[in-house]
Amino acid sequence: MEQQRVVRDAEEYLQLVVAEVMAPHPAECVLCYVARMLGEHGCDETLRWTGRFRELRSPRATALEGRMQAVGGFCDCEVFLNGYRLRREHLERDIHTDELRAPDHPPTCAGVGRLDSTKPCTLWERSRRRSLDDW
Ligand SMILES: [Zn+2]
Ligand SMILES: [Zn+2]
Numbered sequence: 001m002e003q004q005r006v007v008r009d010a011e012e013y014l015q016l017v018v019a020e021v022m023a024p025h026p027a028e029c030v031l032c033y034v035a036r037m038l039g040e041h042g043c044d045e046t047l048r049w050t051g052r053f054r055e056l057r058s059p060r061a062t063a064l065e066g067r068m069q070a071v072g073g074f075c076d077c078e079v080f081l082n083g084y085r086l087r088r089e090h091l092e093r094d095i096h097t098d099e100l101r102a103p104d105h106p107p108t109c110a111g112v113g114r115l116d117s118t119k120p121c122t123l124w125e126r127s128r129r130r131s132l133d134d135w
Contacts, residue, residue, distance in 0.1 A: 022037065024053055024056060026115075027109070027111040028109045028111070029109050029111070029117070029119065029123075030050065030053045030054075030118050030119070030120060031084055031121070032108075032121060032123065033053050034050055034080075035106050036106065037049040037052075038076055038077055038080075039106070043075055043076045045075045047065045047069075047073070047075060047076055047079075048075075048076060049076045050064060050065055050068050050076055050079065051064075051065060057115065057118070058116040058117070061116070061118045067118075068083065071083030071084070071126065083127060084124045084125065084126060085125060086102055086106070086123055086125075087123060087124065087125050090107050106123075107123055109121050110122045110123050
């Protein structure tokens with residue numbers, strides 16, 4: 001029995017660690033968080049990481065997923081395909097093609113003022129400029 005309890009404790013501990021690892025960094029913005037989670041865990045074709053950010057940081061910001069969908073992000077990776085991209089100064093020049101591309105390791109989040117903010121930090125810009133909204 002003793003051994004079973006040790007295993008259970010270890011499992012509970014592991015879950016705690018996992019929850020910690022998958023949480024946003026202090027002052028990390030929603031887009032840097034989602035980009036980091038996509039890099040580590042991939043997309044499951046839902047707004048899983050966006051939703052997780054909201055639950056952990058800003059539970060009352062229930063419009064967050066809708067705002068992502070409004071810019072074409074119906075899952076986490078589409079947010080970056082359709083909605084937002086790194087500003088030009090954060091891109092790297094590919095030495096082979098001489099084209100600008102996203103760096104392998106995304107830059108450190110520039111941070112957001114309030115911890116419960118659901119705004120992206122200054123690293124990001126809207127991919128399409130014509131539908132500027134109030135972000
Ligand atoms: Zn996706
Ligand atoms: Zn950021």
